[in-house]
Structures are given as structure tokens and as C-alpha cells.
Amino acid sequence: MATTTLLFRRNLLRPSAFAKPTTYRATRFQSTLPHDRTLITPAELDAALKSNAPSKLSTAPKTVPVCGTWFLPNDPQKRNGYEVFKKAHIHNARFFDLDKVADTSSPYPHMLPSPEVFQEAMCDLGINRDDTVVVYDSAELGIFSAPRVAWTFKVFGHPAVYLLNNFKLWVEQGYAVEGGEQGKFERTQYPTPQLDGSRVSGFEDVRNVAFDHNKEGREDVQILDARPGGRFKGTDPEPRPGLSSGHMPGAVSIPVPELLDPETKAYLSPEQLRKVFEQKGVDPNKPVISSCGTGVTATVIDTALAEAGYGDGVRQVYDGSWTEWAQRVQASENLIVKSE
CATH class of the missing domain: 3.40.250.10 (Rhodanese-like domain)
Structure with a gap:
């Protein structure tokens, strides 16, 4: 299965939750x-x-x-x-x-x-x-x-x-x-x-993307990680005791502070966000899965991508993120990468 198709696969553990969303008609009113x-x-x-x-x-x-x-x-x-x-x-x-x-x-x-x-x-x-x-x-x-x-x-x-x-x-x-x-x-x-399951990635989805890393023709899906650099590299511990730090094969480190103004803690401008993603080598035309520790700050990246015009319509958040990943992958699979 191609990775672009994989990104939209439904989570088999909760099929009812990933049904096609119902369209509702909202009452119109004047909004500023x-x-x-x-x-x-x-x-x-x-x-x-x-x-x-x-x-x-x-x-x-x-x-x-x-x-x-x-x-x-x-x-x-x-x-x-x-x-x-x-x-x-x-x-x-x-x-x-x-x-x-x-x-x-x-x-x-x-x-x-x-x-x-x-x-x-x-x-x-x-x-x-x-x-x-x-x-x-x-x-x-x-x-x-x-x-x-x-x-x-x-x-x-x-x-x-x-x-x-x-x-x-x-x-x-x-x-x-x-x-x-x-x-x-x-x-x-x-x-x-x-x-709406098109916005969410499950463990098996991300696992298959990680397995496909560096395989010819399987480089479509990008994984972006919002955790601090030390946890991404595996040199600093995770906040949850006993959980290994490190990152998924092929993941790109984009710590949250790099997307925010250092003084106001507000998002950078769309132009500045685009520059951050460009410097990280993120392709605006390829699907993106955002991850973090537990699926919270991954959405900081997801929002920044939307503001920068990246991955429109093909952005997902890995709900379980690193906490699920580090507990579920097997040591023999070599899916936890540590680097200096």
C-alpha cells in the first residue's frame, strides 16, 4: 500500500469513530x-x-x-x-x-x-x-x-x-x-x-511510515516532532518515568519554541513559519504527520503548518504520539532512534 493511501487508512480499533463526518447546517449570524x-x-x-x-x-x-x-x-x-x-x-x-x-x-x-x-x-x-x-x-x-x-x-x-x-x-x-x-x-x-478520521493517525499508520523510511518510492509522508531537542535525540529523559526518549526513523525535529515569538509566546507570522519549515526541509506538497509527547503540542505544529500553507488537506496528528510509540514498538524493530 502506498504511503499516500496509508495516511488516510481508518483505525481498525475504533471503526465507528472514523466514519464519514456528518454535515451540519450552522445558523448564520453576523460575526466580526x-x-x-x-x-x-x-x-x-x-x-x-x-x-x-x-x-x-x-x-x-x-x-x-x-x-x-x-x-x-x-x-x-x-x-x-x-x-x-x-x-x-x-x-x-x-x-x-x-x-x-x-x-x-x-x-x-x-x-x-x-x-x-x-x-x-x-x-x-x-x-x-x-x-x-x-x-x-x-x-x-x-x-x-x-x-x-x-x-x-x-x-x-x-x-x-x-x-x-x-x-x-x-x-x-x-x-x-x-x-x-x-x-x-x-x-x-x-x-x-x-x-473525522482524515485528521488523525494511529499507531499502525505511523509504524508503517517509519518502516518505509529510506525505501525507494516510499518517501511521501513526513513526520514532524514537537518535543524538545534533547528528548528527540534521546539525550534527555521523557517526563514520564521509564519511557525511552529518542525519535521515529525519518522524523524531523521542530520544537515548539521555534514556531513562537520568544517574547510574546504567540505564533510567528505565516512568512516566518514558512521560513522555519523551509529550513527544516519540509515539503509543502507532501503529507505530514505531527507528533510530540502525548498528542498535545503536535497540534502546535499542525496549526503552524496551516498558517504557513503547508500540507493543506493532508495533515494529520498522531494521537498517541511518543508515549504510545515508545511503549508499543518492539526493540527488535529498531524504531527508536537516538542521535547526538
Whole structure:
């Protein structure tokens, strides 16, 4: 099977989740947000919230801020996403818990949830199918886990999804924040979605790509890795004890900081992102699988690729990423590469 076909193969472990997505008709309303991009500025979000703010008195589609803050398990400050949310968040924001809106039966962390789990989360958070969702990260990290939440919405076919670039600038530029617990929202009747499998890679897909590395005629699919360079090379440990570091054969290292402005922690401009990918030798016309530690920061790469105009329509995220990979590959397969 050619690698270009392989990239779109369905995950046989969860066939129902990878059915063709249902098309929904969203209610049309006047929005101030652009229709041709995902990243928006604090000023654009502020204008959208003033134009289409959530209201108990109106059932019209609204702009809903969603906090996707999450921290690594070895975070030196022992921070917790919801605790950070309680300190400062946008008015009427919902907190999306990556560890709970997930496949909790999986041995791997925050794997994509079932359509039913995603639906229930949307109902609990008071989000309608025709609402515009704007996902944001913590002021501490700038851009980190929010792209994963935005990607999850897109995987389940939510029509209007944006990513704030970023909450750090929102705070620094003086836009309003508030503290306290998440509010209580009136439950909605969010329809059961179907997962778009064309956006997701499973273990067997990536394993076959890795096996095909350096074989003549099998160099179509590119694997990009968002982890820090030391973990990619195998010289630094993984944050999860007992897990080998290293990388997949043929993978390209693109650590998250290389895609962000060092001061603002916002995404670089599309032109700057294209330059990063060019320097890494990424072909804009070939399919891409993005990977990381657990499928979170892989979506930082996926979003950057979209902004740079790379791999349009043929971009996937390896959901299990390195945590699944390092536990499932066999030593005899030589699929963990370590390099100086």
C-alpha cells in the first residue's frame, strides 16, 4: 500500500469513530471574526465578544471563549490547568479539561474522546453546534495546549473554531479578565458528532511510515516532532518515568519554541513559519504527520503548518504520539532512534 493511501487508512480499533463526518447546517449570524484563518488577535476576540456575547436571554449563536490550559505532569511549579483558570480567565469562559474530555479507558493520556463523551462535554459547557468557539491558553505559556483543544473541536466537525494568539497578549494589552470558579451554564442539545478520521493517525499508520523510511518510492509522508531537542535525540529523559526518549526513523525535529515569538509566546507570522519549515526541509506538497509527547503540542505544529500553507488537506496528528510509540514498538524493530 502506498504511503499516500496509508495516511488516510481508518483505525481498525475504533471503526465507528472514523466514519464519514456528518454535515451540519450552522445558523448564520453576523460575526466580526475572519473567515479565512484560524488565529485571531485579542482585539478581534474582544470585538467578537461584544458583538455576539453569551447571554441567558438569547438563544442566538454566540462567541464562546474556551480555556484549554494544561500543564505537563513534571511541571516544576506543579501547576494545574483549572487552578490557573480560576486565577484569571475571560468572562463567561468555559474550561475544557483535556484529561477528562478524553478516552479515559485508554492506557495513554488524553486520547481523543468518543463522540458521545465530546457531545456530553459540549452540553455541560453550554455550547451549541452553531456557536463560534475561540480557544485560548494560559498567560504563563502563551501557546501550548490550546491548539489541541481547537483541533479536537475541528476533528469532531464543529463549524466555527478559532485560536486566540494569545491570552498572554490579551492580559498584557489590558483586556478584561476575572477570577473564580467556572460558571454554571444552561445545558444545550449538542448533536452527536462523528470523528473525522482524515485528521488523525494511529499507531499502525505511523509504524508503517517509519518502516518505509529510506525505501525507494516510499518517501511521501513526513513526520514532524514537537518535543524538545534533547528528548528527540534521546539525550534527555521523557517526563514520564521509564519511557525511552529518542525519535521515529525519518522524523524531523521542530520544537515548539521555534514556531513562537520568544517574547510574546504567540505564533510567528505565516512568512516566518514558512521560513522555519523551509529550513527544516519540509515539503509543502507532501503529507505530514505531527507528533510530540502525548498528542498535545503536535497540534502546535499542525496549526503552524496551516498558517504557513503547508500540507493543506493532508495533515494529520498522531494521537498517541511518543508515549504510545515508545511503549508499543518492539526493540527488535529498531524504531527508536537516538542521535547526538
